[in-house]
Amino acid sequence: MLKSLSICLISFLVLFMSAIVSVVLGFYFISYDLVYFIEWEVLSLNSGAIVMTFLFDWMSLIFMGFVMFISSLVIFYSEEYMxxxxxxxxxxxxxxxxxxxxxxxxxxxxxxSILLGWDGLGLVSYLLVIYYQNVKSYNAGMLTALSNRIGDVALLLAIAWMLNFGSWNYIYYLESSKGSLPMMIIGALVVLAAMTKSAQIPFSSWLPAAMAAPTPVSALVHSSTLVTAGVYLLIRFNNLLTGNYLGSFLLLFAGLTMFxxxxxxxxxxxxxxxxxxxxxxxLGLMMSILAMGFPSLAFFHLLxxxxxxxxLFMCAGxxxxNMKDSQDIRFMGGLVVHMPLTSSCFNLSNLALCGMPFLAGFYSKxxxxxxxxxxxxxxxxxxLYFFSTGLTVCYSFRLVYYSMSGEFNSLSLHPLNDEGWVMLRGMLGLSIMAVMGGSMLSWVLFPTPSMICLPLILKTLALSVSIIGAWVGYELAKFALNYDLQTLRYYLFTSFAGSMWFLPFISTYGVSNWPLKTGGYVFKSFDQGWSEYCGAQGLYSVFSFWSRLNQGWQNNDLKTYLIGFVLWVIVLLVLVFF
Structure with a gap:
């Protein structure tokens, strides 16, 4: 236990200190508008060199700082959770x-080198999703890995197309080759890769399935690492999304994903x-605003x-x-009495998600x-934008009603408490940032406020939609039994909306039933059937027969074959004439 404790603490301290340095450097870089390219020549052989290039600008440094800050607190939190x-x-x-x-x-x-990190994320996410070894985790891991493989293939194809430009440092070519056909194809492939990694329709089913991973992993994956990789890549490639159909395509699919x-x-x-x-x-919100041509806003909301x-994930964990691994919100209730500090952090993060004024989410959303x-x-x-915003507040208040208010709905003898101080410290560190982070970032990223002049109705529309969404969510949850009966009456709509528009079924049964079975039949009848008979195995049989015959001729005396030949001639003559 002491050894594991030391690894957790060392990892936490190293990451936390690195995060502070990275964020401070990012703020310095944005103040002085600095960009550093660092090239490291790994290997030089004759006239060819293998070079690793690193890009340090305000965006990469601030994002790295945030990733390290969140991962340090997640590792600290894992010490008790795991x-x-x-x-x-x-x-x-x-x-x-x-x-x-x-x-x-x-x-x-x-x-x-992006593919190196991209594939690393895919592989390690698979290992983390199947960490609890059971059939459900295995299926979720396979769905995650195979969905992300589509994006990996798209990136490999983009790498092949980049051969037209003489180097794989895409950052040099984005502006100069903007309208060219190769750059359009590369843009389309990068959009496809980003859609798989950030789980946009039709690749959305892997993201809820990845919840089979331990909760600290979920907190890391769903906040700043795996799912945001696609958004970050498109922020870098944002020049290719404006003035063509790629942006419109991405806007439609991101809006539908959000809804x-x-x-x-x-x-x-x-x-x-x-x-x-x-x-x-x-993620749909980030992708859609990015598709409209506002990469800095997408990055702001990303952070x-x-x-x-x-x-939110740490509080859920x-x-x-404390619920002894029960995740059903219908068994919760009255948690605010038994776990007041955790509940406060949970409600705080929920309000930030809804865009409550002056919390982190408000400034970007x-x-x-x-x-x-x-x-x-x-x-x-x-x-789609405003209705989805209302739905966000709706499910948040429904969640709060089910878990926080009323009576406790599980066993009367329960171990609920707020005594896990290691977990609470990790949560409280993030709570401070969930309150202050939005305003701090807005001061740094947008030192000159944007001039937005709107009529009163549009100006208050976001707030109005949020209030209506909160009221609808509360009312639906309050009449829970009646609501459940109504959902049974409209079962087809409920099953359609509640199962992510049947995407999990299409991604699993849809792929395994027809295409994979057809592939199996083709493999057996062609690859292992006629192709073998007419191809390699058939040739092998024919050549081995003639080779054996030839070897027999060479190994034996000519007299034997002459006697045999004479005998065959006699037999044939007998058969013909008699």
Whole structure:
């Protein structure tokens, strides 16, 4: 235990100190508008050199700082949450490998070194999802890994297309080759890769399935690492999204993802899956504002969302830990009495998610919605933005009602308490940032306030939609029994909305039933059947027969063959004439 404790503490301290240095450097870089390219020649052979290129600018440094800050607190939190695990050292090492892969991805301006971090994230996320070894975790891990493989293949194809430019440092070519066909194809492939990693429709089903991982991993994955990798990559490639159909395509699918996830969370009863769908909704928001041509706003929301979403998962983990691994919100209730400090942090992060004024989420979310109101946007996308915002507040208040108010709905003899001080310290560190982080970042990233001039109705629309969403969520949860009976009456709609528009079924049964079975038949009848008979195995049989015959001729006396030949001639003559 002492050994594992020391690894947790050392990892926490190193990451925490690195995070402070990285964020301070990021603020310095943004103040003086600095960008550093560092090239490290790994190997030089004759005229060829293998060079690793690192890009240090304000964006990469601030994002790295946030990733290290959140991961340090998650590792500190894991010391108690994973305390019963005999292999906690292995768990911490996996988390550190995960963070290292994310670092590679953040500081690489080169598509090949980006693929190194990208594939590292995919592989380590698979190992973390199957950490609790059972059939459900295995299936979730396979779904996660295979969905992300599509994006890996798209990046490999983009790397192949980059050969046209003479180097894989994409950052040099984005502006100069903006309208060219190769750059358009590379942009389309990068958008596909980002959509798989950030779980946009139709690749959304892996994200709630990845909840099979331990909760500290969920807090890390769903706040600042795996799912945000796609958004970060598109922020770097944002030049390719404006002035063509790529941006419109991404805007449509991101808006639908945001709406689908918000709707689905209102029908879900698993605590972690509600928060996972909430992450999916926020990723849709980031992607859609990015598709409209506002990368700095998407990055701002990426950072503020990381703070309160990590806190939300850590609070959910503390509740699940105390509930003895029960995740169903219908068995909770009255937690505010038994776990007041955890409940305070939980409600704080929920309010930040809803965009409560002056918490972290408000500064980015409200600004995004106001910019949307100010922009040229079609009515469908406008409705998706604001309706999805209302749904976010709706499922948040429903969650708070089920878990925090009323009577405790589980066993009368229960161990609920707020005595896990190691977990609470980790949560309180993030709580401070969930309150102050948004305003601090807005001062640094937008030192000159944006001029947004809107009529009163549009200016107050975000607040009005949030208040209506909160009221609807509260009312639906209050009449829980009646609401459940109504959902049974409209079972088809409930099953459609509550199962993420049947995407999990399409991603699993849809792929395994017809395409994979057809592939199996083709493999057996062609690859292992006719192709073998007419191809390699057939040739092998023919050649081996003639080879044996030839060997027989060479090994024996000619007299034997002459006698045999004469005998065959006699037999044939007898058969013909008699």
């Amino acid at each position: 305390g019963g695990d005999l292999n906690i050292n292995r768990f911490i090492m996996l988390v550190l490998m995960f963070v290292l892969s994310m670092m590679f991805l953040i500081i690489s301006p080169n598509l090949i 689908m996830a918000g709707l689905g969370a209102n029908f879900e009863f698993d605590l972690k899956k509600i928060i996972a769908l909430s992450t999916l909704s926020q 503020t969302h990381a703070l309160f979403k990590a806190l 503390a509740i699940i830990h 409200d600004l995004i919605l106001e910019v949307v109101s100010l922009s040229y946007l079609n009515l469908f996308s406008f409705i």
